[in-house]
Amino acid sequence: MTIACGGFVGAGHPEALTAALERRFTRHGHPQHLTLVYAAGQGDGQHRGLNHLAHSGLLRRVIGGHWGLCPQLGRMAMAGEIEAYNFPQGVICHLFRDIAAGRPGCITQTGLGTFIDPANGGGRLNERTETELVERVRLRGQTWLLYHSFPIHVGLIRATVADPLGNLLMDEEAVIGDVLPIAQAAHNHGGPVIAQVKRLRPTPAPPQQVRVPGRLVTHVVLAEEHEHWQTFGEPFNPQFCTAAETETAMDTVAPHAEDADVVRRHHCSADVRRIIAARACDELQPGWIVNLGIGLPEGIADAAAERGLLSSVTLTVESGPIGGIPAGGLSFGAAVHLQGII
Incomplete structure (x- = not known):
């Protein structure tokens, strides 16, 4: 069977x-x-x-x-x-x-x-x-x-x-x-x-x-x-199923806290992860649609939010969220204030 x-x-x-x-x-x-x-x-x-x-x-x-x-x-x-x-x-x-x-x-x-x-x-x-x-x-x-x-x-x-x-x-x-x-x-x-x-x-x-x-x-x-937790990281986060009130409001959404489990899983410090994510974020161009994978790429979402790029760059995740700030750690696959889910 x-x-x-x-x-x-x-x-x-x-x-x-x-x-x-x-x-x-x-x-x-x-x-x-x-x-x-x-x-x-x-x-x-x-x-x-x-x-x-x-x-x-x-x-x-x-x-x-x-x-x-x-x-x-x-x-x-x-x-x-x-x-x-x-x-x-x-x-x-x-x-x-x-x-x-x-x-x-x-x-x-x-x-x-x-x-x-x-x-x-x-x-x-x-x-x-x-x-x-x-x-x-x-x-x-x-x-x-x-x-x-x-x-x-x-x-x-x-x-x-x-x-x-x-x-x-x-x-x-x-x-x-x-x-x-x-x-x-x-x-x-x-x-x-x-x-x-x-x-x-x-x-x-x-x-x-x-x-x-x-x-x-x-x-x-x-x-x-x-x-029936919404993700294995959070019982329920209403931001994972709601949109931002305005397009520019995305640039004021606070980034996620660093997930200690993720840091341990990738065998590098939170500071090293942030440096890598910031360098990758340097490559983002206005109008781009960007797909973020699990692991180190998760940090790019927070780096983009900190720089106020989310109104000009669309972040996506393979699980279906379009726009917003993709979550990391055991909530990877979700996104905060996303535009849609496919």
Whole structure:
């Protein structure tokens, strides 16, 4: 059985569901030998997120994008306790859509010439992992990679609110992510789609606000507050789901406090991080759209805010926020006073 789980670090991750799955396995010894597929690194570097599932016998195979915040899963992979694949995060996002659509896989040149290329190991992380899930193909005179589709039997997703019809709204979520394609993929293979929510509303939702239609959702789980943090860094920050009142107001928003966990993770001092971020910020030009990745690039957002550049430069994050000040640490993936989320 293959389960797909949504989320980005802690944003949008169904913590109540993965924690419940862990409790069920430790108490009753089942389910067993699951295949887990996920795109972003749903974890806090310790025990939350997909780290809940790092138990011998619970998982047989893991197909993941970012493994860095799931060290418990990484330990199992390196010890050869599970079959393990590391595919590009964005490819897995597209693969969810391809699986939902019934296509044979995701065709892309992303990964060619890297360790994900079947000529260099096919993204397999240990000797136990034998099955090839990506192959080289020739199309129109060019070489491409075909990442194979596979059935998704269960979808685990999260939203803020469910209405009486099971329609899901995400008005207090910091990211939207893969909730819809995961739900479509599991539904189209006849499997359950389990949605964790923060609240139930008594009346049908405005249709324009629905992110996942109730026809795709089989179960709704009302989560406790401690298992529905907006990110793994903060229980709830209203700035992660609201815009600035004016365009120029962005230049007066205070930058984030330095996250001690991030400093430790990157083995350099806060001062060194700020120097690196400031130097990178020197390269920004008015009108640019800038994408910031996890780690040291997170500091560029604060440097740009301190210099008053946010009204002339648009910062983005791979998780979907457009504009604002991208957050760092365990809130990476969110943004303060963003313009939109895609």
